[in-house]
Every structure is written in C-alpha cells, then in structure tokens.
Amino acid sequence: GQNIDQPTEMTATEGAIVQINCTYQTSGFNGLFWYQQHAGEAPTFLSYNVLDGLEEKGRFSSFLSRSKGYSYLLLKELQMKDSASYLCAVMDSNYQLIWGAGTKLIIKP
Amino acid sequence: IAGITQAPTSQILAAGRRMTLRCTQDMRHNAMYWYRQDLGLGLRLIHYSNTAGTTGKGEVPDGYSVSRANTDDFPLTLASAVPSQTSVYFCASSDLGSTDTQYFGPGTRLTVL
Numbered sequence: 001g002q003n004i005d006q007p008t009e010m011t012a013t014e015g016a017i018v019q020i021n022c023t024y025q026t027s028g029f030n031g032l033f034w035y036q037q038h039a040g041e042a043p044t045f046l047s048y049n050v051l052d053g054l055e056e057k058g059r060f061s062s063f064l065s066r067s068k069g070y071s072y073l074l075l076k077e078l079q080m081k082d083s084a085s086y087l088c089a090v091m092d093s094n095y096q097l098i099w100g101a102g103t104k105l106i107i108k109p
Numbered sequence: 110i111a112g113i114t115q116a117p118t119s120q121i122l123a124a125g126r127r128m129t130l131r132c133t134q135d136m137r138h139n140a141m142y143w144y145r146q147d148l149g150l151g152l153r154l155i156h157y158s159n160t161a162g163t164t165g166k167g168e169v170p171d172g173y174s175v176s177r178a179n180t181d182d183f184p185l186t187l188a189s190a191v192p193s194q195t196s197v198y199f200c201a202s203s204d205l206g207s208t209d210t211q212y213f214g215p216g217t218r219l220t221v222l
Binding site for chain 1: 153
C-alpha cells in the first residue's frame with residue numbers, strides 16, 4: 001500500500017530552527033509537496049520537490065532524497081505565526097496526491 | 110479575486126437527507142478534486158475530474174457523487190447522508206500537466222446527525 005509518515009506533533013521556540021521529516025512509500029513518484037494549514041483554514045502550498053536536493057524559499061527550505069523516500073521541511077527564524085500543521089504529500093504514478101496526516105507545530109515564546 | 114469558493118461554509122444535516130456541496134474556481138484550471146479531512150487522518154480523495162466532462166473515483170468515493178459540466182464548477186452530492194460523513198470537505202483545483210500544484214477552497218464543515 002501507499003504510506004506517508006510524519007511526526008504527529010512538534011514543539012519549538014520562537015526564533016529557533018525546526019526540521020519536520022516525512023518518509024514515503026508510494027506507487028511511483030511525480031513530486032513531493034509541502035503545505036501549511038492553520039487551524040480551521042485550508043491548506044496552502046509551501047514547496048515542491050521533484051529532484052533530489054534542497055529548495056530554498058525565504059525562511060522555508062525543503063529537501064528531497066528519492067532513493068531514501070525521504071523529505072524534510074526546514075523552518076528558520078521561527079515566528080509565532082508559523083504555529084500550524086504541515087502536510088507532506090506525494091504525487092504518485094497516477095498523478096494523485098497521497099497525503100500524510102500532518103505535523104502540528106507548536107511555537108513557544 | 111481569483112481562487113476557489115465553496116458553499117456552504119458549514120451545515121448541520123439530518124441523516125438520510127440529500128446534500129450538495131458547491132465548488133467554483135475562476136483560475137481556468139483543468140483539474141478539480143474533492144477531499145475530506147478527519148482528525149488524525151490525512152486528506153482523503155473522494156472524487157476528481159481531470160477535465161470538464163470527465164470524473165474519476167478517489168480513495169473514498171462510496172456515498173458521494175460528482176459532476177463536471179463545465180470548467181469552473183464541481184459539485185459534490187451526498188445522496189443520503191450518514192453520520193460517518195461528518196467531516197470537513199475541501200475542494201481543490203490544479204493546472205494538471207503544468208505545475209500540478211493543488212489550490213484549496215476554504216472548506217465546508219458538515220455535521221450529519
């Protein structure tokens with residue numbers, strides 16, 4: 001079967017750095033997405049990786065290793081507004097997104 | 110403002126009733142999707158449409174139907190609602206074959222009693 005694993009919850013301090021990991025097993029691979037979802041709101045797109053390596057976008061970076069079935073989202077200079085759930089999703093061979101359950105990130109002052 | 114709209118925002122429904130959730134996008138995306146999101150679970154695909162006039166079943170299609178008469182609209186119908194369909198429903202769209210990034214509507218919170 002297809003599976004996306006990510007930690008259920010993480011806690012970090014304002015101003016610090018946090019890394020959210022995602023491992024996946026899917027039938028085919030056509031890219032990996034990270035979304036941010038604030039409580040009670042819709043998911044919003046953060047990043048997309050299809051090739052191995054690091055993609056940097058401001059305070060957020062995303063890394064992919066296809067051979068290891070592994071990705072991480074790195075958030076730097078954490079702000080209170082970064083408190084949200086972070087969703088990892090893989091596009092499979094049918095171009096359908098398979099979603100992880102999300103990681104709830106709690107930021108403490 | 111370009112984007113996706115959903116209606117209603119929330120609804121409480123008696124079991125056995127019929128309900129249609131509406132979704133409209135103005136980005137001219139070819140593909141549209143319906144997901145449900147339940148606590149502790151990832152988003153689960155109910156139905157999708159890669160282009161107007163075609164639809165397909167996702168991971169959890171039972172009890173739901175969709176239609177795609179034109180590019181902009183993608184309604185989701187619950188023919189006879191059951192309590193297990195209590196969930197938050199998100200509609201999304203993407204320019205499939207281009208960026209493939211899915212953009213989400215604000216969601217509909219549905220409670221079936």
